[in-house]
Amino acid sequence: xxxxxxxxxxxxxxxxxxxxxxxxxxxxxxxxxxxxxxxxxxxxxxxxxxxxxxxxxxxxxxxxxxxxxxxxxxxxxxxxxxxxxxxxxxxxxxxxxxxxxxxxxxxxxxxxxxxxxxxxxxxxxxxxxxxxxxxxxxxxxxxxxxxxxxxxxxxxxxxxxxxxxxxxxxxxxxxxxxxxxxxxxxxxxxxxxxxxxxxxxxxxxxxxxxxxxxxxxxxxxxxxxxxxxxxxxxxxxxxxxxxxxxxxxxxxxxxxxxxxxxxxxxxxxxxxxx
Amino acid sequence: xxxxxxxxxxxxxxxxxxxxxxxxxxxxxxxxxxxxxxxxxxxxxxxxxxxxxxxxxxxxxxxxxxxxxxxxxxxxxxxxxxxxxxxxxxxxxxxxxxxxxxxxxxxxxxxxxxxxxxxxxxxxxxxxxxxxxxxxxxxxxxxxxxxxxxxxxxxxxxxxxxxxxxxxxxxxxxxxxxxxxxxxxxxxxxxxxxxxxxxxxxxxxxxxxxxxxxxxxxxxxxxxxxxxxxxxxxxxxxxxxxxxxxxxxxxxxxxxxxxxxxxxxxxxxxxxxxxxxxxxxxxxxxxxxxxxxxxxxxxxxxxxxxxxxxxxxxxxxxxxxxxxxxxxxxxxxxxxxxxxxxxxxxxxxxxxxxxxxxxxxxxxxxxxxx
Amino acid sequence: xxxxxxxxxxxxxxxxxxxxxxxxxxxxxxxxxxxxxxxxxxxxxxxxxxxxxxxxxxxxxxxxxxxxxxxxxxxxxxxxxxxxxxxxxxxxxxxxxxxxxxxxxxxxxxxxxxxxxxxxxxxxxxxxxxxxxxxxxxxxxxxxxxxxxxxxxxxxxxxxxxxxxxxxxxxxxxxxxxxxxxxxxxxxxxxxxxxxxxxxxxxxxxxxxxxxxxxxxxxxxxxxxxxxxxxxxxxxxxxxxxxxxxxxxxxxxxxxxxxxxxxxxxxxxxxxxxxxxxxxxxx
Numbered sequence: 001x002x003x004x005x006x007x008x009x010x011x012x013x014x015x016x017x018x019x020x021x022x023x024x025x026x027x028x029x030x031x032x033x034x035x036x037x038x039x040x041x042x043x044x045x046x047x048x049x050x051x052x053x054x055x056x057x058x059x060x061x062x063x064x065x066x067x068x069x070x071x072x073x074x075x076x077x078x079x080x081x082x083x084x085x086x087x088x089x090x091x092x093x094x095x096x097x098x099x100x101x102x103x104x105x106x107x108x109x110x111x112x113x114x115x116x117x118x119x120x121x122x123x124x125x126x127x128x129x130x131x132x133x134x135x136x137x138x139x140x141x142x143x144x145x146x147x148x149x150x151x152x153x154x155x156x157x158x159x160x161x162x163x164x165x166x167x168x169x170x171x172x173x174x175x176x177x178x179x180x181x182x183x184x185x186x187x188x189x190x191x192x193x194x195x196x197x198x199x200x201x202x203x204x205x206x207x208x209x210x211x212x213x214x215x216x217x218x219x220x221x222x223x224x225x226x227x228x229x230x231x232x233x234x235x236x237x238x239x240x241x242x243x244x245x246x247x248x249x250x251x252x253x254x255x256x257x258x259x260x261x262x263x264x265x266x267x268x269x270x271x272x273x274x
Numbered sequence: 275x276x277x278x279x280x281x282x283x284x285x286x287x288x289x290x291x292x293x294x295x296x297x298x299x300x301x302x303x304x305x306x307x308x309x310x311x312x313x314x315x316x317x318x319x320x321x322x323x324x325x326x327x328x329x330x331x332x333x334x335x336x337x338x339x340x341x342x343x344x345x346x347x348x349x350x351x352x353x354x355x356x357x358x359x360x361x362x363x364x365x366x367x368x369x370x371x372x373x374x375x376x377x378x379x380x381x382x383x384x385x386x387x388x389x390x391x392x393x394x395x396x397x398x399x400x401x402x403x404x405x406x407x408x409x410x411x412x413x414x415x416x417x418x419x420x421x422x423x424x425x426x427x428x429x430x431x432x433x434x435x436x437x438x439x440x441x442x443x444x445x446x447x448x449x450x451x452x453x454x455x456x457x458x459x460x461x462x463x464x465x466x467x468x469x470x471x472x473x474x475x476x477x478x479x480x481x482x483x484x485x486x487x488x489x490x491x492x493x494x495x496x497x498x499x500x501x502x503x504x505x506x507x508x509x510x511x512x513x514x515x516x517x518x519x520x521x522x523x524x525x526x527x528x529x530x531x532x533x534x535x536x537x538x539x540x541x542x543x544x545x546x547x548x549x550x551x552x553x554x555x556x557x558x559x560x561x562x563x564x565x566x567x568x569x570x571x572x573x574x575x576x577x578x579x580x581x582x583x584x585x586x587x588x589x590x591x592x593x594x595x596x597x598x599x600x601x602x603x604x605x606x607x608x609x610x611x612x613x614x615x616x617x618x619x620x621x622x623x624x625x626x627x628x629x630x631x632x633x634x635x636x637x638x639x640x641x642x643x644x
Numbered sequence: 645x646x647x648x649x650x651x652x653x654x655x656x657x658x659x660x661x662x663x664x665x666x667x668x669x670x671x672x673x674x675x676x677x678x679x680x681x682x683x684x685x686x687x688x689x690x691x692x693x694x695x696x697x698x699x700x701x702x703x704x705x706x707x708x709x710x711x712x713x714x715x716x717x718x719x720x721x722x723x724x725x726x727x728x729x730x731x732x733x734x735x736x737x738x739x740x741x742x743x744x745x746x747x748x749x750x751x752x753x754x755x756x757x758x759x760x761x762x763x764x765x766x767x768x769x770x771x772x773x774x775x776x777x778x779x780x781x782x783x784x785x786x787x788x789x790x791x792x793x794x795x796x797x798x799x800x801x802x803x804x805x806x807x808x809x810x811x812x813x814x815x816x817x818x819x820x821x822x823x824x825x826x827x828x829x830x831x832x833x834x835x836x837x838x839x840x841x842x843x844x845x846x847x848x849x850x851x852x853x854x855x856x857x858x859x860x861x862x863x864x865x866x867x868x869x870x871x872x873x874x875x876x877x878x879x880x881x882x883x884x885x886x887x888x889x890x891x892x893x894x895x896x897x898x899x900x901x902x903x904x905x906x907x908x909x910x911x912x913x914x915x916x917x918x919x920x921x922x923x924x925x926x927x
Contacts, residue, residue, distance in 0.1 A: 131797075141872050287720055473782045597782060606689055614769070617713070620896055621830075621831075625814045636809070
């Protein structure tokens with residue numbers, strides 16, 4: 001339902017040799033010639049309906065940049081992506097107008113960021129944040145918005161009586177749930193999750209992960225899950241891509257990658273987890 | 275003299291005008307000559323020319339008289355007048371290297387090529403009330419001038435003849451220590467009086483807006499940056515006050531350059547510390563530039579500070595946000611809008627009352643809302 | 645005063661042309677705010693310089709002018725503007741909406757329905773409707789470009805949560821031609837429906853903020869509302885105007901200076917006078 005081809009993102013001026021002079025081979029994503037940072041280089045990614053794909057790597061590997069590119073938070077330097085629900089998957093989503101990108105973001109995608117401040121408007125109420133996403137997807141009935149928000153808060157185990165409070169008064173775990181509720185509001189076929197449990201207490205982490213699994217099994221939403229933590233990846237995903245220095249160094253079924261890692265970097269990540 | 279008395283407006287306006295005129299005249303003194311304001315209130319005249327955006331000392335003095343000393347109102351009169359004047363020519367960029375100097379200091383270096391010249395300043399005088407001015411003797415007033423000009427201090431006057439001083443910041447430039455802002459081609463300069471400012475603003479637009487800015491507003495914003503909201507720690511590379519020639523290409527033969535007059539300017543080049551913009555930052559000083567009509571040093575310093583503070587890549591403080599600064603420093607706009615609240619708003623207020631009552635009706639007594 | 649020193653209509657012809665060109669652009673993109681080089685006028689910023697510049701740029705010798713402030717022809721600022729325009733043009737002025745070819749207004753639309761051969765010029769303090777929710781001009785320009793009005797909608801949603809209804813009373817947000825969210829100027833809700841599919845050209849001028857915009861005749865103008873929370877206009881509880889007895893016009897609440905008694909009277913004073921004379925045709 002999503003296919004990404006040859007996606008690259010370079011921060012800085014770029015010199016034409018950046019992609020050749022960086023990568024896991026040289027152990028760096030900074031171009032020695034022009035000092036640009038190669039965050040993502042020639043990434044290919046496919047996501048099938050209802051599937052959860054994991055992207056694992058240490059910080060600076062480019063995994064979060066990849067998510068931001070897919071959500072149009074940043075513009076790619078080059079590359080293409082096609083979404084089934086947009087123009088029958090025939091038109092590159094990076095090549096369309098901002099207005100169309102907005103449509104795509106509001107109708108086809110949901111995102112949960114590591115930092116709730118990035119995904120929520122802390123001045124709006126919890127219900128207002130959910131309403132924001134619903135209105136963007138053309139919901140203009142107040143009563144229906146309220147009942148949908150109630151339903152989502154129940155589904156994400158949030159106290160419905162606190163719907164009209166701003167999420168800045170909520171705990172970190174609750175704020176992540178509000179983000180999830182908002183991301184799910186318009187039933188997007190694809191959900192992007194960026195380090196959603198990082199920074200939460202272990203017990204809260206477990207609750208949030210359980211919630212994500214539940215959502216996946218009941219709603220059959222496809223997800224891309226980014227994490228530095230193989231434990232999270234193992235718990236949630238069926239397929240995994242391992243990224244380092246802006247490149248995908250290994251990919252396959254999550255179980256296989258974990259039991260029989262080929263790339264030394266993957267081995268290192270798994271060993272450090274055990 | 276009712277405020278919005280139905281059918282009374284016309285007469286009320288006329289009577290209010292006459293009453294204001296009475297208040298201007300009633301003190302039983304002789305009328306102030308515009309020439310006196312021009313000569314003896316020169317700093318007020320300069321300020322009005324700057325904010326009014328028109329270099330016209332006599333008109334600025336007239337405006338001050340008409341506005342009973344309110345500099346904002348006077349600048350407004352001048353601005354409204356200037357907007358009816360057609361733009362026939364744009365002058366060539368004037369280089370301040372050729373300025374006919376009357377004051378010039380640098381706080382960056384003890385000694386500078388050409389030397390420091392205090393010029394007419396009260397910076398180092400004690401601010402004591404000069405009670406003798408209460409009864410100033412006009413004979414003494416005049417004889418001071420003739421004695422001063424004829425006196426034994428020829429270099430005071432000859433300073434004004436000194437043709438040219440090298441610019442202090444050029445020394446830093448030559449050494450490669452100064453990062454200059456990107457230079458726009460004069461052909462691309464926008465005219466603030468003919469176009470609305472858009473964001474991000476071009477530097478020529480920024481500088482034009484700052485040059486016409488209101489003293490107090492600019493000072494407050496610049497001061498906030500110097501004090502801690504933002505981080506411009508300025509050092510005055512050079513402050514100069516003097517006359518600059520205005521050159522205009524001949525309308526029929528553009529190769530011929532005509533001098534149409536000269537204007538008194540205050541110019542400040544402020545050097546601030548290097549900027550840290552992560553990797554690749556170059557160790558260079560940064561420049562803030564300020565210039566305004568007449569002799570107005572605080573405004574030029576404030577302008578230079580704001581020019582520098584607005585270059586912040588990620589604005590964190592009000593003085594770093596170009597929209598915040600440029601939208602709020604124009605005295606004619608801000609004073610006009612602040613004053614407009616005196617206009618009747620009873621239609622709007624009625625609409626508000628109507629809403630309020632509707633909410634109260636639904637929710638019960640007004641007390642319950644609190 | 646006959647003005648010898650200034651051009652007809654005060655502004656020079658170049659300026660008028662520039663403003664007319666920008667007005668054409670505004671008419672071509674209904675509801676879109678066109679930036680323009682607003683001139684300083686001899687009246688203060690915030691006192692109607694935007695509307696004034698439009699009027700002076702479009703007025704011709706054959707035009708008949710009416711100026712109102714809060715619905716009234718004789719409030720001080722309306723007098724001042726009318727005197728200025730009359731003095732710099734020598735044009736005929738009127739208080740009768742039906743007689744005017746150009747009406748300049750602050751905060752009201754006349755009660756009497758306007759026609760195709762008339763133009764209504766609004767004085768606008770805040771041209772940016774998104775200013776309710778977003779202070780930055782750069783950001784609001786982006787929001788308009790992407791038709792991203794979510795923040796405004798959530799603002800309305802939260803208003804209902806808090807108060808049980810949308811409490812915006814004047815400057816009620818409207819969507820023009822299904823594309824641009826627009827500030828109709830601080831007219832009361834009562835006047836908002838008059839913008840929709842009107843026969844008259846509406847021109848809006850914000851002098852201090854340096855923006856022009858327009859609603860051409862027969863354009864869709866819809867107040868932002870939820871399907872189940874409809875936009876409503878002011879309700880005066882069936883109270884009639886004390887002077888003309890009208891129950892359909894926008895009323896001001898007035899306290900009698902001597903008795904302290906509260907009563908209602910029409911905000912549109914010339915319409916009220918006409919109605920009292922029986923000169924309004926009721927259909």
